[in-house]
Amino acid sequence: MNVFVTGASGWVGSVVVKELLDAGHQVAGLVRSEDGATKLAAMGGRVVRGTLDDLPTLTRAAEAADAVIHTAFNHDFSKFAQNAQQDRRAIRALANGLRGTGRRLIVTSGAVLVRPGQLATEDMPQEDLSHPRRSEVEARAVEELGVRVSAVRLAPTVHGFGDQGFIPILIDTARRTGVSAYVGDGSNRWPAVHRLDAGRLYRLILEAGDTQFAYHGVAEEGIALKEIAEIIGRRLGLPVQSRGAEHFGWFAPIAAGDFPTSNARTREALQWMPSQPGLLADLDSPAYFRTLTTPAERAGI
Template sequence: MYVFITGATGWVGSTVVQELRDAGHYVTGLVRSEDRAAALASTGVRLVRGSLDDLSLLTETAARSDAVIHTAFNHDFSRFAENAEQDRKAIRALATGLQGGGRRLIVTSGVTLVSPGQLATEDMPQGDLLHPRRSEIEARAVEELGVRVSVVRLAPSVHGVGDHGFISTLIELARRTGVSAYMGEGRNRWPAVHRLDAGRMYRQILEVAEPRFAYHAVADEGIEFRAIAQVIGRQLGLPVQARSAEHFGWFASFAGGDFPASSGRTRIELKWMPTQPGLLEDLTSPEYY
């Protein structure tokens, strides 16, 4: 298949590119950085230079593709609402290029948006309609264009050596404040998945004959936040203590959030089975620090 992927040099997108190339698919990647573009081109990927704001480019490139995998998202939380709207428009532009003929669009979302406080399953719709990120809602809306849409709901921690997401935020906060912290009793749960297992899932969705709408990229269904803080504290030689929301700043809603999620249907229907280390094991690696 000819597959167009946004975020082709990103944390998750780069693993998806490798999966697709290894499986014999032809890949076109959307890239912004010249440095990263050179490395990607050396792997045989066709490059399209641009950003998610180049809506005409997204539509035109999608129109020349059999499928699109959308992994790009700007995670600058200082302008999150604007980035969420950029993402929504990009999904619409990509679907417009794919419309008709039942071609595939795979969109990235997150399990934290489904049903905080209870075990989220693949059959549950996104729960918080007031949340600025509308990836999944827009994905449902563009089905009217005759596109076969699936959503990968990523765990809040997509981990692995080189992680620059939520776990690296916790590590840097611990270093800066001298304490590896949790909120309350630290019993709130975080699901997690290794980036290589997540990348493989996108490829498997692309190749399945009758894809469902939502899949959960979740290996660990719900690790208590306190357990994460304990491993980080042990690795850094720091005390592990409860702290108020103020300690975490902008990150407090994530640090105190309870987001358990199942991947039961995903595992059965895709025959997807995580093979990489779990989060707590991964966090014992010195390379993480």
């Protein structure tokens, strides 16, 4: 297949691109920077220069593709609501390019949005509609255009060397405050997935005839925050202590959140068997605690 991938040089998107190319697919990828273009071309993908605001570019690229995988999202939390709107416009533009074809559009969502505090399963709709990111809501809406849509609900922790997500935020907070903290008794759970396992999942969805809407990019159902904090504390030589949610500032809702997530239906539908190291094993290594300086290191390559 000829597949258009947004975020093609990103943390997850670059792994998706490699998975697709290794499986014999052709890939065109949306990239913003020269570094991203160089990285994508070196992998063997065709470069489409632009951003998620270049809606005509997104539509044209989708029109030329057999399928679209949308992994891009601007994670600048200082303007998250604006970025969520940008994401919805991009999904609509991509769907317009696939209009009436029955071709596949795979969007990216988050497991934390489903049903906080309860075990989330693939048949549950997104429950937290107070959250500005509503990728699934837009994905459901564009189905009426004659597009076959699925959503990958990624774990809040997509880990691996070069990780710039939630785990590094905990590490940076520990370094800044002098304590590796958790909230309450630390039993609240974060699901996790290794980026290589996540990349393979997108490919399996693309290649499957299965029509399920939501798939869970989750390898581990839920890891207690206290266990994560203990490894960070040991690695940094800091005390591990309970703190109020306010200790984490703007990150408090995630740090205090309980997001257990099942992947049973995803595994069964796709025969997806995560094989990479789990989060705690991955985290308990020097690589997570060194400063990444080069673009390649920050991209995880």
